[in-house]
Amino acid sequence: MSDNHHDKEDKKMYNKGEVITGIVIFLVIFAFPFWYNMGKAAPVPQPELTEKAKAAKECVEPKAFMKTEHMQILNSWRNSVVRNKNRLYINSSNKEFDMSLSNNCLDCHSNKAEFCDKCHTYASVTPYCFDCHIDNPKEK
């Protein structure tokens, strides 16, 4: 920049071939997850309801809310039960529910494989809930 006779040289790119090849190789590797999975998209799974869940018609909160917020609800539930000893949930229409994943949620949704796992697998999440909480059916 300081000396004029450098200007021309400065605009020249050194090792052009190698640099560009390098950038291309980097981009290809960087984009690996995209092109590797291209065209392999699995269809969006539909969680199945048990007869009991169908008969209940509504979950503790409206379906749309449960769909997106069930993890937040469960998180607040566990904090409430474990840390604040409040074990009854009062929902938006003033109905009471026992806040228990094992004994209440999974009582209706006793088909973990078709209800929980399907979406979790699709979304590639592995919640550790079931490391401890025992899924249904509870009879051996």
Place this chain on the structure above:
Amino acid sequence: MLELALKGSKRYFGWIACLLAVIGVGVGCYMWQLSFGLGLTGMSRDVSWGFYIAQFTFLVGVAASAVMLVLPYYLHHYKAFGRITILGEFLAVASVSMCLLFIIADLGQPMRALNVILYPTPNSILFWDMIVLNGYLFLNIIIGWQVLQAEKNSVAPPKWVKPLIYISIPWAVSIHTVTAFLYCGLPGRGFWLTAILAPRFLASAFAAGPAFLILLCLLVRKLTKFDPGKEQIQTLAKIVTYGILLNVFFLLCEVFVVFYSKIPEHMDHMTYLYAGLHGHGVLVPWMWTSIALMIFSIILLVNPFTRQKEGILTVACICVFIGTWIDKGLGMISGGFVPSPLHHITEYVPTKPEIAITLGIYAVGFLVLTLLFKIAITVKEEAEGV
């Protein structure tokens, strides 16, 4: 400057390859531990902390010892240390990195480690330990890098580094104090329940750390064109001498209090370590080896004629390092857990995978140390035009 670590001799890359191989084995064993659980180690319900936490404790000391170079140089203007403060700081970086890895290796649920930050709990000493260790790591990385870069460019380091350097001095003391507080604030663990634990930790740190640094300096002189300096090594040797003397003195203070008061809850642990309790005593030979090494090193170090001979000094430093390592990296943690609070005796012996993971972490530390030293010494060589 990072690129300086990428150029080196065959021997340099051979050494790095060896370290990577050890790290590989360690990582493999860690994956195994992750899937099986900590049951893979020798730890138990009664001895719930083992080798990992002991190594962590020992290495916090090695990290803290960097202050023994920084303090004389920056506070007392002892110019000779200017040549090697960077080596001390980089040793601290490598040691703290190992400390953090040992903590992670010891966690039952390592993926939840950030809970310590997410739910900050100031009444827990572990929370403070997390803060001081990470702080010390960053302080040393920033200070070391800035000072070295300035040296490379033959300019003075930026002004804002000075306050950081002054902060790093009490910070070094804090990391080992807080680490001692992890143990000495626990009721019902008579072995650790002593106000002298933090001073004792610092004394052994200021013996083991500089001793290791002397060995590194001698190695650097042998392998590179940079000479850390005879005077520097001799001053470090004096620091080691005071450190190891204080360490043994503090240990004897403990021995007196424990065996003169004869309070069983305090005495039983010492008895277990040095004489065995109810027929259990896997650590007895180790502990006496440690005592012997420390006393032998004192004989070599206190006498100026032997201390000034670098060959003998090397032997003394190896003795100090191994002696304090056994004392802290082996006896200090298990000793506190045996006998248990209910007075049962469950002994602890690390398992093979546990040792492999430990070695893997040490290899990571040595890798960091090698790379940082390579950079620092190349800069020094260039600056001196050799």
Place this chain on the structure above:
Amino acid sequence: MENSRRNFLKIAGISALGLSATPVLDAFALDISMLDMKINATPGKDAITAKRWGMVIDTRKFESEEDLKPMIEACHKIHNVPVLENKRHEIKWIWEEEFKHAFPNLEHEYVNESVEHLPFLVLCNHCKDAPCVRACPTKATFKREDGIILMDFHRCIGCRFCMAACPYGSRSFNFRDPRPFIKDINKKFPTRARGVVEKCNFCAERLAVGQQPACVEASKGALVFGDLENPESEVRRLLKTNYTIRRKVALGTGPSVYYIV
């Protein structure tokens, strides 16, 4: 040119760092918002409450080791406590100890035969000033307002600081996956995962539905549970009329479990 190239690289570097940090920041933001979700909740109608729960164990009512088994079994069964063959990995919430182990600082040279030979029931003391709560770096173990020291297994990072802090050896660590070692699983109660610490919870889940702790229920009156701060309670009546001891009182932890000897 030289300068602008360097600046460009700097800006590019910082933006790359920023971009890669966003998911991390997002994750944090998400977690904190999750904590913030307010819900409307109350305790159950049958829940029994106290200012400070405590227990009195009348050791005179036990004649042999056999007498203690039902209480230990009741607790370990309903709480899915695994049975691990390896002593080092053992998990126990309530168990038996000889007097000299339960009360190591009361080791007398000569004691009466019943004390010398009878095993004592030991469990978490739910201390008034619990060292484990002080030590825990994540509040995974905490003191509830009714005095119960509880574990939040979701939050425990498995550092085992609490085990070092507990002077009563009341805590166990899941050194491996406990599930294969639970013979008869109680499907109403969760198991634990490997890598977390566990201990007696004074049956918080039973108090919430108005039941006495499982060991108390199985004790045929030898164990009494109640409010230590209510002068009218059964535990206070027992403490007033009997000489009791607690484990390692000198440490100042304030155990809530009393023993009539």
